Amino acid sequence: MKKDLRWKVILVLIVIGLAIFLAYPPGEKIHLGLDLEGGMHLVLEVVTEDALSIETDQEILRLEAELKKKKLEYKTIAKEGVSRFSIQEINLTQEREISDLLDDMFRDWDYSVIGNTVSVTLKPAAVNYLKDLSVRQAKETIQNRVDELGLAEPTIQRQGTGNRIIVELPGVENPDRIKNIIKTTALLEWRLVLGGPAPDQETLLQDLGGEVPPDAEVLKGDPERTEGGYYLVSKVAPVTGKDLINARRSVDEWNNPAVLFTLNAEAGRRFYNFTSENLNKPLSIILDGKIQEVATIRDRIPDRGVIHGTFTIEQAEDLALILRAGPLPATVKYLEERSIGPSLGKDSIKKGLSAMAIALILVIIFMVLYYRISGLNAVTALTLNVLIIMGILGYLGENAVLTLPGIAGIILTIGMAVDANVLVFERIREELSSGKNVWGSIAAGFSRAFRTILDANLTTIIAAIFLFQFGTGPIRGFAVTLIIGITASMFTAIFVSRLIFDLTQSRKKKREKLSI
Amino acid sequence: MQIFKQPHFKFMKYKYIAFAFSGIIILAGIINITKGKGLTSGIDFSGGTLVQIRFKNSYPIAELRQVFLDAGMGSPKIQRMVEEGEREYLIRTTSPESDIEQDQEQQQEAHEIMGNMIVDVLTREEDRSALARGLADLNNVDTDELRAILQPSFPENAQEIANMIISLRESDDLKGIIENYDQLLEAGIGQEVVDFLKEKTFMGSLAVKRRESVGPQVGSELKTRATQATIWALIGMLIYIGLRFKFAYGVSAILTLAHDVLFTMSIFSFTNREINLPVIAAILTIVGYSLNDTIVIFDRVRDNIKIMRKHHFEDILDKSLNQTLSRSVITSGTTFLTVFALFVFGGEVINDFAFTMIIGIIIGSYSSIYQSCPLLFFWNKIFKPKKGMGK
Numbered sequence: 001m002k003k004d005l006r007w008k009v010i011l012v013l014i015v016i017g018l019a020i021f022l023a024y025p026p027g028e029k030i031h032l033g034l035d036l037e038g039g040m041h042l043v044l045e046v047v048t049e050d051a052l053s054i055e056t057d058q059e060i061l062r063l064e065a066e067l068k069k070k071k072l073e074y075k076t077i078a079k080e081g082v083s084r085f086s087i088q089e090i091n092l093t094q095e096r097e098i099s100d101l102l103d104d105m106f107r108d109w110d111y112s113v114i115g116n117t118v119s120v121t122l123k124p125a126a127v128n129y130l131k132d133l134s135v136r137q138a139k140e141t142i143q144n145r146v147d148e149l150g151l152a153e154p155t156i157q158r159q160g161t162g163n164r165i166i167v168e169l170p171g172v173e174n175p176d177r178i179k180n181i182i183k184t185t186a187l188l189e190w191r192l193v194l195g196g197p198a199p200d201q202e203t204l205l206q207d208l209g210g211e212v213p214p215d216a217e218v219l220k221g222d223p224e225r226t227e228g229g230y231y232l233v234s235k236v237a238p239v240t241g242k243d244l245i246n247a248r249r250s251v252d253e254w255n256n257p258a259v260l261f262t263l264n265a266e267a268g269r270r271f272y273n274f275t276s277e278n279l280n281k282p283l284s285i286i287l288d289g290k291i292q293e294v295a296t297i298r299d300r301i302p303d304r305g306v307i308h309g310t311f312t313i314e315q316a317e318d319l320a321l322i323l324r325a326g327p328l329p330a331t332v333k334y335l336e337e338r339s340i341g342p343s344l345g346k347d348s349i350k351k352g353l354s355a356m357a358i359a360l361i362l363v364i365i366f367m368v369l370y371y372r373i374s375g376l377n378a379v380t381a382l383t384l385n386v387l388i389i390m391g392i393l394g395y396l397g398e399n400a401v402l403t404l405p406g407i408a409g410i411i412l413t414i415g416m417a418v419d420a421n422v423l424v425f426e427r428i429r430e431e432l433s434s435g436k437n438v439w440g441s442i443a444a445g446f447s448r449a450f451r452t453i454l455d456a457n458l459t460t461i462i463a464a465i466f467l468f469q470f471g472t473g474p475i476r477g478f479a480v481t482l483i484i485g486i487t488a489s490m491f492t493a494i495f496v497s498r499l500i501f502d503l504t505q506s507r508k509k510k511r512e513k514l515s516i
Numbered sequence: 517m518q519i520f521k522q523p524h525f526k527f528m529k530y531k532y533i534a535f536a537f538s539g540i541i542i543l544a545g546i547i548n549i550t551k552g553k554g555l556t557s558g559i560d561f562s563g564g565t566l567v568q569i570r571f572k573n574s575y576p577i578a579e580l581r582q583v584f585l586d587a588g589m590g591s592p593k594i595q596r597m598v599e600e601g602e603r604e605y606l607i608r609t610t611s612p613e614s615d616i617e618q619d620q621e622q623q624q625e626a627h628e629i630m631g632n633m634i635v636d637v638l639t640r641e642e643d644r645s646a647l648a649r650g651l652a653d654l655n656n657v658d659t660d661e662l663r664a665i666l667q668p669s670f671p672e673n674a675q676e677i678a679n680m681i682i683s684l685r686e687s688d689d690l691k692g693i694i695e696n697y698d699q700l701l702e703a704g705i706g707q708e709v710v711d712f713l714k715e716k717t718f719m720g721s722l723a724v725k726r727r728e729s730v731g732p733q734v735g736s737e738l739k740t741r742a743t744q745a746t747i748w749a750l751i752g753m754l755i756y757i758g759l760r761f762k763f764a765y766g767v768s769a770i771l772t773l774a775h776d777v778l779f780t781m782s783i784f785s786f787t788n789r790e791i792n793l794p795v796i797a798a799i800l801t802i803v804g805y806s807l808n809d810t811i812v813i814f815d816r817v818r819d820n821i822k823i824m825r826k827h828h829f830e831d832i833l834d835k836s837l838n839q840t841l842s843r844s845v846i847t848s849g850t851t852f853l854t855v856f857a858l859f860v861f862g863g864e865v866i867n868d869f870a871f872t873m874i875i876g877i878i879i880g881s882y883s884s885i886y887q888s889c890p891l892l893f894f895w896n897k898i899f900k901p902k903k904g905m906g907k
Contacts, residue, residue, distance in 0.1 A: 035865070038686075043734060173658035173659060173682065174656070174657070174658035174661070175724075175727065177658065312650075313661075313664050313665075314660075314661050314664065317664070334628055334729070334731070335730075335731040335733060335734045336729070336730050336731060336734045337628070337631075337727065337728065337729045337730075338727075338728045339726065339727050339728075340725070340726050341686070341692055341723070341724070341725040341726060342686040343685070343686040343687070343688075343690070343691045343692040343725060344568065344691075344692070344725040344726050344865075346686065346687075346688060347688070347691065347863065348863055348865055348866075350688065351861060351862050351863035351866075352862060352863070352866070354861050355857045355858045355860075355861040355862040355863075356857075358857040358861055359853065359854035359857040359858065362853040362854070362857060363850050363853060363854060366849065366850060366853065367850070369517060370517050370846065371517075372517075404865055404866055405794060405797060405866065405869060407866075408858055408862070408866055408869055408870070411854050411855070411857065411858050411862075412801065412851070412854060412855065412858075412873070414850075414854050415847075415850045415851035415852070415853065415854035415855065416805070416808075416847070416850075416851055418846075418847070418850050419808070419843075419847040419850075419851075422843050422846045422847050422850075423812065423843055426840075426842050426843045426846075429518075430839070451815070452811070452812050452815045455760055455811045455812075455815065456807075456808040456809075456811050456812055457808070458756065459753055459756060459757075459804050459807040459808055459811060460801070460804035460805060460807075460808055461804075462749065462752045462753055462756060462804065463749050463752075463753070463800045463801060463803055463804030463807075464800075464801070464804065465752075466745045466746075466748050466749035466752060466800065467745065467749070467797055467800050467801070469745065469748075470741045470742065470744065470745035471745075471793070471797065472738075472793070474793075474794075475793055475794070475797045478797055478801075479797075482801070
């Protein structure tokens with residue numbers, strides 16, 4: 001064997017060995033996409049206006065308190081938008097003091113005085129900051145909730161700097177449950193009940209002359225937990241979900257599923273005082289604006305308590321989980337959902353692989369029939385190509401998951417990779433028929449086909465790169481296998497295939513016939 | 517073996533016929549797209565919901581349609597999974613806004629509500645009453661839930677039993693639905709456990725195997741991105757050809773590609789197939805593939821121009837086409853074989869993609885012979901470059 005052939009053979013053997021090493025065992029090394037493994041892909045949007053609105057509410061409360069403290073006169077403060085409000089009918093002689101107050105204590109706000117009304121607007125920088133913060137907090141909360149679920153390999157990413165979050169959860173069996181867990185805002189509040197339940201709002205407000213008192217609001221009972229109906233509840237929540245340090249599923253005295261919670265020390269004291277002052281009054285537990293439970297305060301409650309309700313075991317478990325992970329800073333909505341059950345994923349793998357095997361066999365049969373022994377040469381190159389794709393996928397691991405379109409990409413590569421061989425073989429045939437000897441024909445065939453192969457493959461790679469750029473999960477998988485496959489085909493069809501010719505033809509006589 | 521010994525086909529003779537053929541199809545396609553029924557966008561682009569459901573018992577498609585009509589949900593597209601008899605269907609609706617009132621309180625998007633409704637109306641009354649009685653649906657529980665149910669009575673191996681049952685359910689044989697308790701016994705679950713489960717669970721009549729819902733906002737974004745990707749890919753190729761070939765070749769090649777895209781779109785407008793993400797991926801691949809074919813031919817033309825100085829340009833083109841014919845046929849053939857295998861054996865999920873590839877390969881192979889060279893010929897005739905393109 002010639003010296004330069006020896007190192008070429010060694011190189012090819014190393015590539016084969018490396019590919020096998022990287023890809024074996026494929027079940028562990030090659031990561032499957034959600035469409036093959038089963039799981040869910042969610043794109044959700046944080047409604048950042050919610051966070052702004054909450055901030056504005058809190059600031060209005062703070063301003064009211066400050067105005068009262070400084071004895072500044074005004075009629076009302078009206079909220080005019082998510083980040084805008086106005087102080088109406090101020091005493092114009094106090095305009096200076098109000099300005100000073102806003103300058104000193106409300107630096108995130110711009111204001112202007114027109115007549116006796118002060119319009120107050122959140123500064124754009126603060127708006128952006130709050131929006132960004134709410135998305136980051138939402139991401140963290142969702143991360144916490146998913147972590148509590150104990151799922152394998154979840155990924156939770158923010159899409160750029162926008163208000164979208166992408167959640168990918170492989171191997172999820174019950175998508176609806178997970179969706180609910182992620183989506184629940186989980187703002188838990190304890191508030192006094194002032195009236196109700198009543199079948200409708202009119203009945204509820206009958207004794208009050210049809211008007212809702214300023215310190216109260218009307219809420220509905222959650223139909224899944226209570227008998228429904230309308231309640232009049234206090235606006236003040238002495239304790240909220242933020243004060244929880246723990247929550248877990250438990251059972252109540254009748255052995256029904258319930259959620260046991262523990263408050264932090266400070267909130268515990270507050271709750272104790274609050275319950276002491278309001279003994280025998282009805283207290284409601286409110287989750288996301290819906291009343292979950294109404295119970296009369298029989299005892300002073302220190303730092304622990306139980307949420308009752310008609311829970312199933314799983315619902316109680318999920319509520320406890322959500323409460324432990326904390327509330328979302330704003331509501332979220334699902335923009336996109338793709339979930340695939342595990343059995344469908346398995347089915348897709350099976351079908352994809354059998355299509356691949358059949359494609360491979362068909363091409364092998366065709367090549368061998370058409371090009372005889374040289375066809376075997378192409379087949380060897382082809383098999384090596386598939387092996388290299390597997391090896392690279394194994395090497396890239398999580399960065400290049402195998403998807404169903406990815407398998408399609410490999411199948412397509414099987415068809416297209418032989419193109420390089422075909423180009424070479426057709427050239428060799430032409431050279432042979434023009435009277436050149438076997439050796440000369442092989443050399444000329446390879447060198448003349450090279451440029452064409454390069455051109456032709458690069459164009460497909462260009463298409464695949466753009467596909468990768470714009471594509472989502474499965475489509476990216478297709479682009480990846482196509483790019484790898486075509487690149488590998490240039491190595492296998494030009495280098496390996498040439499080497500096989502060199503090895504098999506080198507010792508033969510120059511005039512001998514080539515089986516092509 | 518050889519398909520063509522020494523081919524001398526007069527391809528260029530048919531250039532007008534080819535132009536007329538393609539022209540008619542594309543024109544008809546464009547009219548159909550703009551004035552006629554247009555292209556059917558899948559949920560990826562128009563927003564909507566797709567649900568793949570497997571039933572415990574066979575459920576005739578007519579009955580399924582009636583259920584949706586009765587529920588006032590119009591007629592969503594229902595596709596039967598052929599291999600599964602009358603037990604598995606793909607149901608999709610692409611116009612989520614119509615008739616569905618948005619539930620503001622839940623902050624849910626219409627596409628999501630639609631998906632829930634599809635599952636809801638297909639759920640049988642007996643399932644509902646079983647759930648109301650506090651039984652768990654064995655065809656919908658997850659491992660955690662099942663373990664929690666088993667825990668009190670089988671504290672030692674609740675996890676193990678739950679795992680066994682769920683993996684049985686998701687196995688190749690059952691494909692997501694357990695039909696009866698005997699199947700559990702056959703799989704080696706103990707009699708004791710099965711008796712316990714009979715009291716606490718029931719076998720639900722359906723299981724959701726796949727669910728995709730895309731909001732209209734995301735849909736229109738995906739549409740924009742897909743269009744942009746296609747255009748940028750074409751520009752990228754134009755630049756590449758511009759670097760490697762003369763301008764005339766680049767223009768002819770790009771026109772050929774535009775022909776391929778329009779032709780494929782036209783065919784889509786005549787069939788009931790939907791345009792979705794995999795279809796766009798396939799079209800882009802076809803663009804690459806067709807260009808690949810065209811370049812091989814142009815490469816030959818470029819070589820032959822140097823050799824055949826005295827010949828007519830048309831003859832040079834014919835000669836080049838004949839010389840590359842074997843290669844064109846074989847490569848198209850092998851690629852076609854593989855894509856065909858994908859179409860037949862690859863399953864429903866990849867079917868749209870495979871279908872597009874099949875059409876695309878046929879169109880791409882046809883166009884690189886009957887469009888690219890005639891286009892180059894006419895360019896040459898109209899602009900008469902001073903040198904280098906034969907007589």
